[in-house]
Amino acid sequence: MFQKNPVSKYSTFQNIWFMIKLACTSQEKKVLVISFFIALLTIIQNLLNLYVSPVILSAIENHVSIQELLFTIVIFVLMIMLVSAALAYANQNVICGRISVRCEIVNLLNKKASTTSYPNIDDMKFKKLLTKSAEYTDNNDQATEAIWNTLTVLLINIVCFFIYAGLLTQIHPILILVILSTAGISYFISQRLDEYKYQHREEEAEYIHQMAYLLNRAADFGAAKDIRIFGLRFWLEELYSKTAREFTAFHRKAESVYIWAGIADLTFTFLRNGAVYAYLIYLVLYRGLDVPAFLLYFTAVDSFSGWITGILEGLGTLHRQSLDISTVRECLDYPELFRFKDGLTLNQDAKNNYEIVLENVSFRYPGAETDTLKNINLTLHPGENLAVVGLNGAGKTTLIKIICGFLDPTKGQVKLNGTDIRNYNRKDYYKLFSAVFQDFSLLAGTIAENVAQTENFDLKQVKNCIKKAGLLPKIEALPDKYQTFLNREVYKNAIMFSGGETQRLMLARALYKDAPFIILDEPTAALDSIAEADIYQKYDEMTKGKSSVYISHRLASTRFCSRILMLEQGEIQEEGTHEELLRQSGKYAALYEVQSKYYREGDGENEDK
Numbered sequence: 001m002f003q004k005n006p007v008s009k010y011s012t013f014q015n016i017w018f019m020i021k022l023a024c025t026s027q028e029k030k031v032l033v034i035s036f037f038i039a040l041l042t043i044i045q046n047l048l049n050l051y052v053s054p055v056i057l058s059a060i061e062n063h064v065s066i067q068e069l070l071f072t073i074v075i076f077v078l079m080i081m082l083v084s085a086a087l088a089y090a091n092q093n094v095i096c097g098r099i100s101v102r103c104e105i106v107n108l109l110n111k112k113a114s115t116t117s118y119p120n121i122d123d124m125k126f127k128k129l130l131t132k133s134a135e136y137t138d139n140n141d142q143a144t145e146a147i148w149n150t151l152t153v154l155l156i157n158i159v160c161f162f163i164y165a166g167l168l169t170q171i172h173p174i175l176i177l178v179i180l181s182t183a184g185i186s187y188f189i190s191q192r193l194d195e196y197k198y199q200h201r202e203e204e205a206e207y208i209h210q211m212a213y214l215l216n217r218a219a220d221f222g223a224a225k226d227i228r229i230f231g232l233r234f235w236l237e238e239l240y241s242k243t244a245r246e247f248t249a250f251h252r253k254a255e256s257v258y259i260w261a262g263i264a265d266l267t268f269t270f271l272r273n274g275a276v277y278a279y280l281i282y283l284v285l286y287r288g289l290d291v292p293a294f295l296l297y298f299t300a301v302d303s304f305s306g307w308i309t310g311i312l313e314g315l316g317t318l319h320r321q322s323l324d325i326s327t328v329r330e331c332l333d334y335p336e337l338f339r340f341k342d343g344l345t346l347n348q349d350a351k352n353n354y355e356i357v358l359e360n361v362s363f364r365y366p367g368a369e370t371d372t373l374k375n376i377n378l379t380l381h382p383g384e385n386l387a388v389v390g391l392n393g394a395g396k397t398t399l400i401k402i403i404c405g406f407l408d409p410t411k412g413q414v415k416l417n418g419t420d421i422r423n424y425n426r427k428d429y430y431k432l433f434s435a436v437f438q439d440f441s442l443l444a445g446t447i448a449e450n451v452a453q454t455e456n457f458d459l460k461q462v463k464n465c466i467k468k469a470g471l472l473p474k475i476e477a478l479p480d481k482y483q484t485f486l487n488r489e490v491y492k493n494a495i496m497f498s499g500g501e502t503q504r505l506m507l508a509r510a511l512y513k514d515a516p517f518i519i520l521d522e523p524t525a526a527l528d529s530i531a532e533a534d535i536y537q538k539y540d541e542m543t544k545g546k547s548s549v550y551i552s553h554r555l556a557s558t559r560f561c562s563r564i565l566m567l568e569q570g571e572i573q574e575e576g577t578h579e580e581l582l583r584q585s586g587k588y589a590a591l592y593e594v595q596s597k598y599y600r601e602g603d604g605e606n607e608d609k
């Protein structure tokens, strides 16, 4: 819902200062200097245009010599040409600088998005701020770039206002009051119109968002199969037509409001100027005002009302742009839940002698009614291979997120070698982990870059990790081998990996990082049974000298781990080695029995054993 005076966290002055500081820190001080010169040149240009006709007319009236007249004209023409050329040059030059400052904001937003505390990424308020900020930095017309133009124009309007006011006072001070008050009414009309536009901006954005979503879905490669198989095309078409119809009706209504407001404003301007011009004519006819002075005041009157509305509109625009910049700044300053630079530095232990302890850890997702993890007590000893098993939704991934420091417990604490991890610089803590998560997250780059996560990689080590992950034959067979590009959306000649191949590449990436802890969340979910068995065989070698946590639904796949935790509804139900858990004949044993049934060739035979 539209707020007439939306409350912003930052004042307009603070936002202007923010932009000025940014221009300085991003080495674009020239934006400030050139903007100032543009204002100065525009003021000079206006004064030249104001005086050119009256001065020439006055020279003719005074019967000056033809040389003097020509000289006056040439001087004016030259000055106007010079100022126009300088203005064009300045405008050309300032654009790049203004774009650079906007790009610097985009850069800061990207940095914030990729480094902010993990829970912020799932926080609706932060997500909304990020989407809005992306919109406000999207193009040249957005506040983060357009504000320079607004400030320049505002400066021009204010300076010209005083110059023209001084000029018009010479006729009659009342004239200024009349123009001031009438310009105020014109401004009021345009303000109402702006309010209307602002009010409808959200609604318009909603329609645009919906239509863009439908269009994206129709062309979405991931959804392409479903769309064709289920005939979703017709549904998508219906939805798109319905939204487009509503959008057109909305626009039609808005346009009629704009037209009526325009007509009202024009009529009012016509009446005001008519009255003032009539007074000027009266001065010429009955008070001896000469023609050049009449021409000067005639032009000045119209411009003067323009400066007033210019100032009022400029202030309105500045206020709106300031609100947009406030949104961007709110996003950049979004509170961090974790400690980063102000946290303790965590120096890596060469012997990987790390122990993680979860003490009475409970966790509840924001807005959830119950805890996802309940009173977990767990010690991950140095060099231990731990497996976490459980049904869908048992809380395995959440437990991993707590261990990795992506989420902080709602109750209890996670300690690294006796110190609560909340005290450490979280970036240092992340350095201790290497992981394969369920979601695929490879970037558009070469295979080697994706494994090493940098352009400066050790090729021998890349090959070694790819070999351990079982992807060597596939990559060696490619014409560009490790330099082959991934992601066809960006590179035309990129390769498309299957789900299992991608998962193996992510495993190679995890191995390359060579961190003290390796976390594997369903790392074999997309692998065929041969590839899966291969990973199990190499598991000891892969995790040598490290602690590991292995998550899986498939109980048989965790047998090679030294300890297994069975999670159920966020609680540790059972704990032990595979054999111990089978002997307990509890939930693990029951689940194992159910799963192993599918691998038997016939009754009574168990292939897993």
Ligand SMILES: Nc1ncnc2c1ncn2[C@@H]1O[C@H](COP(=O)(O)OP(=O)(O)OP(=O)(O)O)[C@@H](O)[C@H]1O
Binding pocket: 122, 365, 366, 368, 372, 390, 391, 392, 393, 394, 395, 396, 397, 398, 399, 553
């Ligand atoms: N971001 C979230 N916000 C709210 N609830 C969540 C969120 N992520 C997970 N949950 C809830 O927490 C519970 C545990 O989810 P989690 O992903 O940890 O389970 P899991 O054991 O890893 O499941 P799976 O085997 O299906 O991957 C689920 O009921 C889920 O709905």
